[in-house]
Amino acid sequence: MNLDELIKNRKAKVAIVGLGYVGLPTAVALAKAGYRVFGIDIKKERVNMTNRGKSYISDVSSEDLKKSIKSKKLRAFHNHLPLKNSDIILICVPTPLDKNKIPDISYILNTAKEIGKYLHKNQLIILESSTYPGTTKEIILPILQKSGFRVGKDFFLAYSPERIDPGNKDYALEDIARVVGGITKKCTQLTAQFYQSFIRAEVFSVSSSDVAEMTKNLENTFRLVNISMINELALLCGKMGIDIWEVITAAKTKPYGFTPFYPSPKVSGHCIPLDPFYLSYKAKEYNFGVRFIELAGEINEQMPHYVMAKVIWVLNLKAKPVRDSKVLIWGVSYKKDIEDTRGSAAYDIIADLIRKGAKVDYFDPYIPKFKVKHRILKKSAVLKSIKYSPKILKNYDLVLILTDHSGFDYDKLAKKSKLIVDTRNAIKSRKYKNIYRL
Numbered sequence: 185m186n187l188d189e190l191i192k193n194r195k196a197k198v199a200i201v202g203l204g205y206v207g208l209p210t211a212v213a214l215a216k217a218g219y220r221v222f223g224i225d226i227k228k229e230r231v232n233m234t235n236r237g238k239s240y241i242s243d244v245s246s247e248d249l250k251k252s253i254k255s256k257k258l259r260a261f262h263n264h265l266p267l268k269n270s271d272i273i274l275i276c277v278p279t280p281l282d283k284n285k286i287p288d289i290s291y292i293l294n295t296a297k298e299i300g301k302y303l304h305k306n307q308l309i310i311l312e313s314s315t316y317p318g319t320t321k322e323i324i325l326p327i328l329q330k331s332g333f334r335v336g337k338d339f340f341l342a343y344s345p346e347r348i349d350p351g352n353k354d355y356a357l358e359d360i361a362r363v364v365g366g367i368t369k370k371c372t373q374l375t376a377q378f379y380q381s382f383i384r385a386e387v388f389s390v391s392s393s394d395v396a397e398m399t400k401n402l403e404n405t406f407r408l409v410n411i412s413m414i415n416e417l418a419l420l421c422g423k424m425g426i427d428i429w430e431v432i433t434a435a436k437t438k439p440y441g442f443t444p445f446y447p448s449p450k451v452s453g454h455c456i457p458l459d460p461f462y463l464s465y466k467a468k469e470y471n472f473g474v475r476f477i478e479l480a481g482e483i484n485e486q487m488p489h490y491v492m493a494k495v496i497w498v499l500n501l502k503a504k505p506v507r508d509s510k511v512l513i514w515g516v517s518y519k520k521d522i523e524d525t526r527g528s529a530a531y532d533i534i535a536d537l538i539r540k541g542a543k544v545d546y547f548d549p550y551i552p553k554f555k556v557k558h559r560i561l562k563k564s565a566v567l568k569s570i571k572y573s574p575k576i577l578k579n580y581d582l583v584l585i586l587t588d589h590s591g592f593d594y595d596k597l598a599k600k601s602k603l604i605v606d607t608r609n610a611i612k613s614r615k616y617k618n619i620y621r622l
């Protein structure tokens with residue numbers, strides 16, 4: 185059978201390289217759709233948990249994962265051998281920045297080399313990781329071509345960005361439209377056909393992998409720039425004594441031409457604050473500076489310092505120095521209702537509070553343990569989430585809300601706490617006098 189038929193009959197065997205926030209939900213969605221799926225990860229723990237049907241990603245229920253494992257549709261591996269027997273390979277590996285904000289594409293390179301070892305005719309390879317325009321064509325294609333196989337004839341290669349929004353219950357992976365762009369027309373057509381076979385939403389084909397990569401960069405740059413812009417206005421509103429949250433609520437009554445973005449202690453996670461810097465890096469090849477991205481990044485990096493300044497100011501109102509103050513951090517994951525802490529403002533803020541001599545506890549129902557390793561600390565600090573009950577709030581001089589996890593009575597939090605700095609507008613009522621917002 186050729187690939188068209190294998191996809192049509194769901195007989196194609198699909199390998200997913202990287203079983204993280206993107207790879208694991210995709211593996212389960214494909215298994216549900218009837219495909220046989222080989223999940224591959226270099227983290228043994230993730231492989232073992234997957235095979236035991238124990239989910240480590242909050243968007244995937246253990247029940248669904250177990251079903252996929254029990255039906256023998258999904259199996260995870262700690263090596264790349266299944267690539268050999270796969271018809272379709274999805275690359276879902278990390279694309280971080282190094283400490284100098286330079287793209288680290290080593291995970292993509294290593295994966296491409298592994299695929300190169302097992303490449304055979306009639307295979308479709310799709311990159312899903314977020315990256316700069318040109319990665320599929322300039323980085324992956326030459327590695328695969330070393331086999332002597334011809335792209336678009338012997339094997340097929342495309343880019344399709346994952347747009348998953350962890351913690352968002354309104355959009356399952358299958359309900360998010362896909363953009364696909366291949367190296368050749370045939371690559372695009374097969375990729376579109378593949379996604380259409382398990383995605384309920386639209387599959388939108390573009391003219392090249394470069395366009396598909398740039399589309400993802402545009403989406404994430406749009407968010408980073410706008411969130412940074414609203415954060416800058418939040419700082420100004422703070423100085424002017426204007427409630428930015430009320431301003432946004434009012435502005436969004438406009439029926440067109442306005443999209444609401446909300447202040448936060450820092451844009452974090454593995455996508456929005458990173459991908460734009462992939463584009464910024466690539467732009468330098470063209471002697472082009474993407475100033476909006478650089479400016480947005482600068483504002484974003486300053487946000488935790490601003491939050492610290494607010495904490496110091498609020499404690500000062502009650503004649504309290506930071507030293508020896510008891511501070512409870514409410515939420516350390518980078519956004520609500522997920523267990524992902526990558527890049528979270530909590531790292532910077534907890535490190536700074538510890539350095540200034542505060543006694544810091546935190547509460548996060550998703551994160552039992554939080555390790556703060558920060559260059560401003562002499563040694564790393566490992567904190568354990570406290571067990572929350574409203575009674576314990578009286579033990580703290582200040583509660584700092586960094587993440588507004590759902591399912592908590594924020595009015596009670598407001599009533600029982602001495603002071604609160606709320607960076608997320610978790611406390612909606614304006615009647616409390618002990619609340620200070622971003």
Ligand SMILES: NC(=O)c1ccc[n+]([C@@H]2O[C@H](COP(=O)([O-])OP(=O)(O)OC[C@H]3O[C@@H](n4cnc5c(N)ncnc54)[C@H](O)[C@@H]3O)[C@@H](O)[C@H]2O)c1
Nearest residue numbers: 202203204205206225226227276277278279313314346454
């Ligand atoms: N998390 C998100 O919200 C999100 C959304 C859209 C796109 N993305 C993009 O998707 C990509 C993956 O993100 P993620 O959040 O799933 O990352 P993740 O770190 O949760 O998962 C990636 C997995 O890949 C594994 N891995 C790394 N190298 C490997 C190799 N050579 N072979 C096998 N496994 C390997 C890692 O061990 C890890 O488990 C990134 O490019 C990210 O920017 C992420």
